[in-house]
Amino acid sequence: MKHVFFVLVFFALFVEPAYCYLDPGTGSMLAQLIMGGVAGVLVVFKLYWKKVKSFFIKTNSNPERDDTSQKE
Amino acid sequence: MSLIPDPASFRDPAGRIFTKNKRIFRLISDRGAHNYQLVRDTNFIQKMAGLGKIIETLEVDPVIIDDPALHPNYVVEHPFLPFISYPYEWCFPMLKKAALLHLDLQSQALEGNLMFSDASAYNIQFKGPRPTFIDSLSIQPYQEGQIWEGHRQFCEQFLNPLLLRSLLGVTHNSWYRGNLEGIPSDELCKMLPWYKKLSRNLFLHVALPSRLNNLAKNEKADSLSSLNHNLPKETLTKIFKQLYSWISNLKPLASSNSTWGNYDFIHCYESEEIIKKQNFITHFIQKTKPNTVWDLGCNTGEYSELALGAGASQVIGFDFDQSALEKSFERAEKNNLNFLPLFFDGANPSPEQGWNCQERKSLMNRKNADAVLALAFEHHLAIGRNIPLDQFIDWLVNLAPCGVVEFIPKEDPNLKLMLRLRKDIFDDYNEESFRNILEKKCRIVSSQTISKSKRMLYWFERL
Structure with a gap:
């Protein structure tokens, strides 16, 4: 569980998000699920994984429509 | 008098707050009725109200709401709060x-x-x-698994x-x-x-x-709702x-930004001067018998406590210095005083704001003082913030029907300090013109010089 925590710290601090509208309470909900155990952690990993995947796929195939690209 | 909906109570369709002749009613709608029954039957609210942690709640007959447009399932009454403050x-x-x-x-x-x-x-x-x-x-009732x-x-x-x-x-x-x-x-x-x-x-x-x-934010709503x-x-x-x-x-x-937090230790008065000031305030409170006193520039709450000791039942103190406020609050807690110290900038008090500019009331719309104390306060507005004396007095007199105001002359060391690095543009700032303006608005019941530097206390009554 400790390792999972540190990986999360890394993602949360250094992976820049993109911005659009959604319920502002989602982050709180996900954080509570993480505090609740592994199930929540998996959900968040899934979200991050999607993000990493979309970064590579979109950058390679269609750079012009890259609306979730990293800021760096 | 008819029911007046509280402008801050609109978020929850389960119920709304109304006031009627200084009585507070919560009207519970169809939507809120079931949960209300369940929670009421646990006695949690009554138990916590007994400990002072939740406001008392008394169920009353809905017929008390004599309004054909409203059909509450339940009506509860809460005690009237004399003053609402905001975080x-x-x-x-x-x-x-x-x-x-x-x-x-x-x-x-x-x-x-x-x-x-x-x-x-x-x-x-x-x-x-x-x-x-x-x-x-x-x-509300807890649902197993809810966040x-x-x-x-x-x-x-x-x-x-x-x-x-x-x-x-x-x-x-x-x-x-x-x-x-x-x-x-x-x-x-x-x-x-x-x-x-x-x-x-x-x-x-x-x-x-x-x-x-x-x-x-990048996720579609349905992908999250399936979590x-x-x-x-x-x-x-x-x-x-x-x-x-x-x-x-x-x-x-x-x-280190607190100017007045250690006021108790850096008094601008000598001991017999403090006694004179205390006696003046005590006498004022004993004679006017105010229920609620507003103490503007309350500092560490010394005179608020004095006012309570002299018979006031509640003091609301105001100051802009955080450290002084913290000490005031500590004093109120330690000595179990009905004293509420609040953050306030006299030249910019809390405005009407929130939804429709009505949700959170301005300080002026929450006026409830029977008497006001403005001790060593006037010069912060008149000199510190350039508020003309006549405007200051108008404002002060409008806060309560009577009060005590202290005038700080230019000869006072504190005021000299304030003017040391700036041009003195305050030609009419003197005791005589202060008194003249005050006399136009008020009857001066008594006044007294209370320091060597000629600080003056005025007990005034609004005309």
């Missing part, structure tokens, strides 16, 4: 005490299978130094403003007053150095939710306990 007017220990009350109630509620539907700091009000929760309808829906709101309205002061030394009041919903986690995170965010609690409650929130929301009850209990213990240990970051 942007509280000092650090007050906000902290309110946060701890919310967590304490939430923990105890959960033991009885109840949960708060929100975590608004505006739902807590102070009677003297004691916080009370006032929104009984936001307590804490008020978490984000708790962080923004309680936790983040406290962290702002305790981690960065920045007071929450101006920002909170500007935003009303509190300090957003996103914004706080931008100000914190990255290594601070590694601390466990800060990471879990502020940095992580803020990041995940931004991350989830398994089951949160074990033990986790909730643990979250409340962790937050409670974390917040209990938060302290304001030491700052």
Whole structure:
């Protein structure tokens, strides 16, 4: 569980998000699920994984429509 | 007199607050009736009201609501609160005490299978130094596996403003007053150095939710609603306990910006002068017998306490100095005084704001003083903020039917200090013109010179 925590710290601090509208309470909900155990952690990993995947796929195939690209 | 809907009570369709002849009624609609019955039958609210933690709630016959447009299922009555204050007017220990009350109630509620539907700091009000929760309808039955829906709101309205002061030394009041919903986690995170965010609690409650929130913004709504929301009850209990213990240990970051916090030790008076001043105030309170006194520039609450000792039943103190306010609050707690010290800038008091500019009332619209004290206060506005004497007196006299105001002459060392680096543009600032203006608006009952530097006290009655 400790390792999972540190990986999360890394993602949360250094992976820049993109911005659009959604319920502002989602982050709180996900954080509570993480505090609740592994199930929540998996959900968040899934979200991050999607993000990493979309970064590579979109950058390679269609750079012009890259609306979730990293800021760096 | 007919029912008047409270302009701040519009968010929850389960019920609304109305006032009628200084009586407070909560009308519970169809939508809220079932939950209300369930919660009422647990006796949680009655139990907590007995301990002073939740406002008293008395169910009354709905026929009392003599209005054909309203058909409440239930009507409950709450005691009338003489003064409503807002979290942007509280000092650090007050906000902290309110946060701890919310967590304490939430923990105890959960033991009885109840949960708060929100975590608004505006739902807590102070009677003297004691916080009370006032929104009984936001307590609802707990559903197995539910998350804490008020978490984000708790962080923004309680936790983040406290962290702002305790981690960065920045007071929450101006920002909170500007935003009303509190300090957003996103914004706080931008100000914190990255290594601070590694601390466990800060990471879990502020940095992580803020990041995940931004991350989830890219997700479609249905992909999130299909998430398994089951949160074990033990986790909730643990979250409340962790937050409670974390917040209990938060302290304001030491700052050196307090001018008046050590006023008790750097008095501008000699001991016999203090006695003269105290006697004047005591005499004024004993003769005018005010119920509520407003003490403008209350400092550490010395004269507020004196007023209470002389017979006033409640004092609301106002000051702009955080350290002085904190000492005032400490005094109120320690000596169990009905004294509420609030943050206030005389030249910019709390305005009407929020939805439709009516949700949060201005200070002037919450006037309830029978007497006002303005001791060593006038020069901060007249000299410090260039408010013309006639405007200051107009404003002061308008606050209460009688009061005591202290005039500080230019010869006073404190005033010399204020004028030392600026041009003296205050040609008409003298005792004679002060008295003349005051006499146009008031009857001066008595006046007395109370210091070698010719500080004057005036006891006035509005004409």
